[in-house]
Amino acid sequence: MADLTTNFLGIKSPNPFWLASAPPTDKEYNVRRAFEAGWGGVVWKTLGSEGPPVVNVNGPRYGAIYGADRRLLGLNNIELITDRPLEVNLEEISRVKADYPDRAMIVSIMVPCEEQAWKDILPRVAATGADGIELNFGCPHGMSERGMGAAVGQVPEYIEMVTRWCKQYYDKPVIVKLTPNITDVRKPAAAAMRGGADAVSLINTINSITSVNLDTMSPEPSIDGKGSHGGYCGPAVKPIAMSMVSEIARNPETHGLPISGIGGVTTWRDAAEFISLGCGNVQVCTAAMTYGFKIVQEMISGLSQWMDEKGYTSVEEVVGRAVPNVTDWQYLNLNYVAKAKINQDDCIKCGRCYAACEDTSHQAIAMSEDRTFTVIDEECVACNLCVDVCPVENCITMEAMQPGQVDPRTGKVVEKEYANWTTHPNNPGAVAAE
């Protein structure tokens, strides 16, 4: 079984699965249960400044999006940072860390954008013995209206400034958690790096309304007939999170900056994908909130099995393996030609590929009287829609054409050489190949 021990910023944990700062990590009781279940680390739910505790709504905090059989695909929330007294949280953090020295304990913090506020809280967090801090610059609801959370994360200058204060007044690793509610995630990441951040973590939740109650005309979750946008997370946000992670990983300015990946990690496979895109570990929330802490067992066994099968001996070996293959569209090989192929033995004759192709794509699938579906190579542009809508995995595959073969659609010979848009004759800005 592969060794999953992870060293992230010098913080060791028995596996790369941390619980993200969120309701599951709001108190000692939960965190102890998480560690007993096998989680490698936790990011304690965000602490605020000393003073009257934060208040939450007293109605629904969560809204959901479902797939078949009410499988939860997306969750949003309007919960704020911890609503428990600062001192209580700090005491609990100290106790739990002392009892679980081998687990990562990170404390999430969100205080006003004033140097004194950070100067006040950082020594108290340091005194808990926690392994590091995470700056919550991402929370998109409630706190952002008060100039914190995403309101900071959307202004690179603030990120840099606050990060610098933290590095000044705290001597352990500082992770900056980024909001996805921006246009270009590379900017806040670079700002965090300039401020001295040891790592970034992303994504925080996405502004969202999960549904509207059509009887009351109130967005959900509804509080007395009104709703506010919440933060969206869960499996549905994974593609967005992975794209943002990859942008930071391959941006020359931030390349090499450690990343803690967050956003819809539900299975070991999701985790492996985030890690391959440059994450040193992953943080999980929705999956735990949906299924309980036990899911980490599957994540551990799955990642180990896959690493064994691939011959990887440490998580570190996997980190960033896919990053070199993330590129811009203009560098994709336009000489690569594929065709869809339907395996007739696996086909169950539902005809969804036909409907999708005939109605919405390229009319490249033929349907016979006896419901045999075949690809018309002369029309197929290999768009992959048939593969995506087919209910049977691997029934339809994309088969690459070999150099020298003639593409029946274009009548052109498939070239062996790589050629992209930058040199394409149709590109007015093409640069002649040398």
Add this chain to the structure above:
Amino acid sequence: MSSPMTPGITAARLPAAELAKNFGDLHAPFAPHEAAVAADRCYFCHDAPCITACPTDIDIPLFIRQISTGTPEAAAKTIFDQNILGGMCARVCPTEDLCEQACVRELAEGKPVEIGRLQRHATDILMAKQRHPYDRAPETGKKVAVVGAGPAGLACAHRLAMHGHDVTIYDAAAKAGGLNEFGIAAYKSTDDFAAREVDWLLGIGGITVQTGVRLGEGISLGGLSESYDAVFLGVGLGGVNALGSEGEDKDGVRDAVDFIKELRQASDLAALPVGRDVVVIGGGMTAVDAAVQSKLLGAQNVTIAYRRGREAMSASTYEQDLAASKGVRLMFNAQPVAIHGNGAVREIELEYTADDGSGLKGTGETVRLRADQVFKAIGQTLTTDGGLSLAGRKIAVTGAGRTSHSGVWAGGDCASGGDDLTVTAVAEGRDAAMDIHATLMGSN
């Protein structure tokens, strides 16, 4: 109180509670969550095979999608648009041979989408609403006589009434419903569903039902043709084939359809007598219905004896398995040769059969089964042809149920073509109605 072991034909073999349980819904209705889960399994196939397999062409993927999006009432409309008896068909259709057999998930994993139960879910919900969901077109002034208030006649009448025609249904029985009311196993139509469905269907208006009137007794085809602008015959098959075996007239030997009818109309199942050793002769749905219900009433031993092999049995594999699961013994390649007993049946003598390719023949070897009750279920016959041309032993029809007489249509079991299924009868009644409508309105 008797027990399954009590000799002879006797009532109350089982306690009332057990009888109630035995004759409860064969398939319980879906709870809303179950319906949602079942509906989620539908792939919404293109040009779906299930639609093709449905004799009434219900747009099944559409109605299932309507269920899954929280509009079972719209789903029910999709069903009723094609099949006004969609509620009964959801209960009695051999879906395992029709839509569910064609379901791509049957091919993929041997577990089709549960179309029948989903159809019941949707239709139950809409039928529970107060108002009949269809409105009549303005009255056309045309009058149509429908003979037979079974599935074919009811479907025909509803469609005609919807198009504004004035319909009178005649039926020989005391109640409308035909085989839905008298000829289907009780556990497939619980809580008086058949009668409730007829009442609901008549909610369209414009339909008068006259029961206790038999064609040839009081009304004649000629008379109806004179009094009405069109006539539809959906008279079913009123006669029962005889065994032709020695001793067939002994006490305890009767037609399975009569037993089923009696059971369906019984107000107290505990008062219904059944034998200790029951033998049912036949291989169709009627045989299975009679055998299973005998068992459920408390008969100790129930055997279906069928003269051909299992593969030739017209009852579906599902029905065979249902019978077996209730403890009915299925005996193949055995035909009755004699019924023994002094006045009442005591034993039935069966001869084994074989088919060497030159037709089914007795082997000469016989076996005797104890029997105090024998049900005959070897097919039904047309009793009234009204002078129309026949095709085989049924009324010959072409196109949408047109008979040899102009102005007379026929459909359901009495007409040639199609399987003798409720759903087929509905399709034939509906299509004949559309043809009658087109003819009467001069667009044909």
